[in-house]
Amino acid sequence: MLINPLPRSIEHRGSNNDTTLRPFIFSTLALTDDDSLLGSSSHPELGLIQLTIVPVQATETNTSLALPSLAELKVHERSKKAVTQQITLAEPEILATPPKTYDLVRIGPNIANFSFKYRPLDVLRANEIAPQLKRKASPEIPRAATPEDPEALADTREAEILRERLKALDAKLQKRVKKPNVKDELAGQVIDLTQNSARSNKRVKLEERRPFIPGEVIDLT
Numbered sequence: 001m002l003i004n005p006l007p008r009s010i011e012h013r014g015s016n017n018d019t020t021l022r023p024f025i026f027s028t029l030a031l032t033d034d035d036s037l038l039g040s041s042s043h044p045e046l047g048l049i050q051l052t053i054v055p056v057q058a059t060e061t062n063t064s065l066a067l068p069s070l071a072e073l074k075v076h077e078r079s080k081k082a083v084t085q086q087i088t089l090a091e092p093e094i095l096a097t098p099p100k101t102y103d104l105v106r107i108g109p110n111i112a113n114f115s116f117k118y119r120p121l122d123v124l125r126a127n128e129i130a131p132q133l134k135r136k137a138s139p140e141i142p143r144a145a146t147p148e149d150p151e152a153l154a155d156t157r158e159a160e161i162l163r164e165r166l167k168a169l170d171a172k173l174q175k176r177v178k179k180p181n182v183k184d185e186l187a188g189q190v191i192d193l194t195q196n197s198a199r200s201n202k203r204v205k206l207e208e209r210r211p212f213i214p215g216e217v218i219d220l221t
Contacts, residue, residue: 016087017067018098022089031077046075047083049116054107063101067092084120122218 014023073086122128 015068015070016095016099017065019095021065021095022067022092023085025090025210026085027088029084030074031079032074035076046073047118049118051114051116053111053113054106055111057105057107058102059105061101061103063103065099065101066189083118184216 014021016022070087070089072088119127119129121130125132
């Protein structure tokens with residue numbers, strides 16, 4: 001049962017008194033190498049955010065509020081539990097109107113407890129709690145020989161060397177082989193046209209061809 005019930009929702013942004021508010025902010029966790037803090041149980045709930053819902057009886061009062069402080073945590077660098085941040089208070093802000101104050105009296109056991117383990121996003125992804133980043137699709141690269149297969153790796157390397165040597169030999173052969181060029185071979189060459197002049201002046205007697213007469217007998221002996 002509530003007397004003068006609280007509003008349906010209250011925004012509690014930080015630590016405040018009657019005139020000033022210091023908002024909650026995240027800050028870097030202070031680390032130390034002081035071994036006296038190693039294994040210390042002074043911060044067993046480091047990185048834990050808890051919300052407890054309890055039934056209360058609220059009565060509005062005019063009690064003045066004192067501005068509470070929030071001590072800075074300092075933990076050993078080897079016992080930070082993958083937590084890198086803590087809650088601290090920002091610089092004071094002046095309130096436009098004084099906040100209302102209520103006197104709360106607990107009237108029953110806890111209704112519900114909520115516990116949130118605060119961890120950096122990279123840690124949550126590594127533990128498969130938060131979804132991984134989507135990567136752009138890239139063309140599949142043929143798998144090369146792995147170090148666990150030295151024989152296949154040696155064969156692959158030898159094949160690459162042979163291909164390079166074959167390519168070099170083919171280029172060298174292309175430079176040596178040329179098509180014959182008649183014009184180049186005759187360039188500057190002197191040809192003697194008088195060598196066969198005597199033979200060319202000889203006359204050849206040609207016999208007169210006789211016409212073939214049908215019924216004629218030709219002696220082949």
